[in-house]
Amino acid sequence: MSITVDQISRQFGNTVALHPSSLDIKEGELVGLLGPSGSGKTTLLRIIAGLETPSAGRILFSGRDVTNLHPRNRRVGFVFQHYALFRHMTVFDNIAFGLKANAHRLSLGRQEITERVNELLGQIQLEAYAKRLPAQLSGGQQQRVALARALAVRPEVLLMDEPFGALDAKVRVELRRWLRHLHEQLGFTCVFVTHDQDEALELSDRVAVMSQGRVEQIAAPAQLYREPANRFVFDFLGTTNSFKGEVRDEQLYLGEQGTLRLPKVANGAAELVTRPHEISLSHSPSDSATLPAQVSAIAPIGAVVEVELQPFWEAPNLHVTLSPRDFEQASFAVGDTLYLHPHRLMLVDPHSTALTPVS
């Protein structure tokens, strides 16, 4: 089932939770709504589920207007942030709840319900836990029960609010893979909310980045990372290095100490941004490595080495990541002066904050 969000907005009193927003989600697609808290992503998800009423706009499921359809009749699976398992029911009864509530419509007998619940318990590998209460399960197990409960009635749409937010890193990665696998098997349309960019980029076919009640950009993860639409999307997806200065005759002047050749950029004030892995470091200045900075901290973090540098001009510290091998070859220490060569820069439009690649 495809989902169309058509100019949906939501106000709470005088505060706007969601500006008029539109999204087209294709059948079988897995879309992540990514944004900081207060960006309106959960509100949008709850409006799609019918748990919240929009102030204006329409929600369509496969072209059918469901804006005024009661959530009970939308047949959408919803997984809550804190799972919202029925605390007084066993795992089995939790999963069976939707089947029993719809037994008539699905024409299911007691036998069939039991069979289907057992099958789901097998899929989430919790057969042995059928008679336990939710409080007696770990967070990851509760999350799996919540998913099984939502999927029991075989909804064509699955909505998840911060599904892995409360879990530790390892369980989170396992569950992501499991969900991806499940999605491939069952082919439901899935929208989930997250504030974790790794989660959004790893799981989603497309990611919608949201901020202050607006959809800033919706794109496939690779495109989103390569071509962020604006400064907010760029900042939200990772660490940002910013170069602010004055362009004169194709040179960017960063105070007294640093200049950078910038063909194709008009004269005047300019800000350029780049990622930590898009800067290379060398011991001596050259035509391309023109920006001097002093190493202030080195932190080896697993697969990468993070280097923090204090630029010679007035600016916040810069962050560069190297592979451990590159770091060993470069051999420098805290206090050394290095020269930076940013090999991919994006120019920030001062008004719209839109980004254009300049090199």
Added chain:
Amino acid sequence: MQRVGDSLPVKWTLIVLALVLTALVLVVPLIEIVRQALAGGVGELLDNLTNTYTLSAIWLTLLIAVITVPLNVLFGTVLAWLVTRFRFLGRRLLQTLIDIPFAVSPVIAGLVYLLLYGRNGWLGQWLAGYDIQLMFAWPGMVLVTLFVTSPFVARELIPLMQAQGRQEEEAAVSLGARGAQLFYRITLPNIRSGLIYGAILTNARAMGEFGAVSVVSGMINGVTISLPLQVEQLYQDYNTVGSFVSALLLAMLAVLTLVIKGLLEWLAERRQQRHSKVAEDV
């Protein structure tokens, strides 16, 4: 190893203090009630227990409780639901208003009802036109008891329902549950403990209420005298034994209420333990 706050002298001082206070405030008066009730021997106790006036007082007290408890359980549940599940103008005000019966002296509550529903009150006059008399009759006593005990259930449920949130209900709805299924399978089991405790408090107060009831009762012997009123009345008539027999009855009803509460809690605990036992077996 000692943890912060572990101090033997402090611990034992507090334990002794608590025991002494409990004895003075709770146990000694209870023993005294029994002693006084038995002051004239078992025969006199039975005589006092079985005379017409006492039997009518018992009947009236139970009647008030039997009407008040279910009505206020319903009222409190609806109120708690309203306050915790909906956002509307005046929600805060309503939450404050719930507490008025606690804040106002019951005597004043009785007086207000008397002035409003009495023969000269404007509601009373209107009702008199239909030949309905509420004051100085049992319906008036039920009415003021309803007022006095109205906050107990809501006060128990509101914090509970606020803490539990509405997500389980939303989950049930998104799974296709209808209104009745939602209430009986999700909401009610979740608030059951608060509901039981609220009902027990309501019951205890309904049977024991004195101030408001005494204003609207009219003290008609054998008709509008409930047990608490009878205790006072007999004492004023220098029938100490009779007074204490009624007091003992009230105390026994209170103990019975507590036993029922304990029993229900024990049952709930056993149910929980059965689940954990299943969990351990796995």
